[in-house]
Amino acid sequence: MGRVTLREVADRAGVSLKTVTNVVHQRSVVRPATRDRVLAAIEELGYRPNLSARNLALGRAGTIALVVPRLDMPYFASLAMHVLEEAERYGWFVLIVQTRGDAEAERRVLAGTFPQRLDGIVFDPIHVSAEEIRDRADTTPLVLIGEHRAEGVADHVAIDNVAAGRTVVDHLVGLGRRRIGMIGASLDTPEDVRRDGYLAGLREHGLPVVPDWVRPVPANTGEEGAAAVTTLLDDAAGGEVPDALFCSADWLALGAIRALVTRGLRVPEDVAVVGFDDIPYGRVSTPTLTTIASARDEIARAAVESLARRLAGPQPLREIQAGFELVVRESTVGRG
Template identity: 45%
Template sequence: MAVSLKDIAKRAGVSQATVSNVVNGYRPVGEATRARVQQAIDELGYTPNLSARHLRRGRTGIIALAIPELNNPYFAELADAAIRAATERGYILLLDYTDGDRDKELLVADGFRAQIIDGLILSAVHLTRDDIASRTSETPMVLVGEAIYHAPYDHVVIDNLAASREAMRHLIALGRRRIAFIGAHIEADRAPSLLRLRGYTEALAAAGLPFDPDLTVTTSGFGRGDGAAGMRALLTLAQPPDAVFAFNDLIALGAIRALHDHGLRVPDDVSVIGIDDVEEGRFSIPTLTTISPDKEMIGRLAVEKLLDRIEGRPAGPPAAFQPPFRLVIRESAPSTGPRQASSSSSSS
């Protein structure tokens, strides 16, 4: 027989309304009372009917996370954090796949699944601020990633300029002077690529190093194959690079493979650093030095801000949130001498 709130109230010696307040988190309940109710819940094995609860509030209890890539482990790790955060709050999170296609991104943003979801977390690639500002759907939305800035929605994004400068400072501190950037993109609206390239050039200027356009490699994508192809192109130069700053970890891993195939050693001949801190980089040979964004915080913040909007909690005007990042020093670009400490640096 199903356990009811009345059964719990009788066991705990409180009113049914008090049990409801504890179960649903409606209003503060004294710690001693809450403990008695929770003990009764545990003893009776009560499981709340989350679907019914959401339906009573006019919601489905389902939110969606729309991502551009399924084969990029960064998005898998981000989705894992978001799913766990949603589950803790009694929501189901669905994954939607846009393949980085503009039409699909527009379709998702404009409420394609509005009849089944209460809110959307969107990682867009091609959409602009104007696209988002002209959105007609009333479904609450939170943006993650770096493609769109200053849109009228909450936005969770790392500081790409600061992250790129930190990666470059590390390579420069190692004595590297011909540092290549792999991952510039052929499409001008790819904001993350533009920001990371800008951080690269600013760090060169700050160190008094010249910018050599031959060391900037444009790629059509952001995968391992793109990194390997970019590295092979760099190795045809009369003066190849002595270090590589890659747009992301997958490009960095592809570059390492191409260097190995060419008979060069990492980091002895060429140091390599990426961004994302995907698990694969912790087991590659050599292990990958990288900028590690707090993916757990990114996923959790995105879910929390979305649920605040869905559930009508005071959230203020839309805002941007910047989770921290840290430099993780591993074998592909190890510290070999004294270096100026950074507040975001660490090693593992």
């Protein structure tokens, strides 16, 4: 049996070919009852659109790019899955690119250096500045995701990381913790929204910021989390250490837990630990990991929808906020 055509759908629904085309292209000029009849005919006949022909007719490439720092991180793998699902709703294929956090690779993204023409780019940058994004010569529609602050230069989809950081501190203080450190942050970095939330939470509760308890890492890996905590404990040399740690990524938190346990400290009895991202491994670790879970499905949906809006015509730039929640597990409250 050959491919079902739009003409066959029109004949089955008893409408014109133009009406079927309007339904397939999701145009709002069709009456609801007529649209339902056409959709029923599409389902009955098993019509599947020829995406290449459709995109050609619309003057589109039919492909968008998702650009992230690392695909081997569970957060980005999960995000990619949601972007693929959302893009399929718009008839887009997704080209997935990783920059490995390299500044020059990010600049090549801004320059439009891709092997094919694209309808849009969903980009999670680390290094490029707002000015570089604003001044890029490439005109491909761009939507930013993640923590990078670039207000007024592109649509941006992210959770409220500052509020999330405050939520973590509120949780720890509510458990009676008063010596709260942070792994994966620096007091000297001008832009770090999760750290800013941590500092705001300490201020709101009248708690001190102890510089030795705030430790940067070169990468968000378990090894680096363990190394940062080991160094923190070594530097304390028998003095006071934190009774809670907020880690800016779950991998760091899992490494931190290993370092604490290796040094004879109990989690959470001696030191409570909170991560960020809700990766699957934290749900089965010992102890299971308390973490901030961001709504990755919301982020993907808003980012892809923003690209579709931009293709439809000029639009004002938007800051779009996705949801998050604190998922409380054993690393802060024990087994109960």
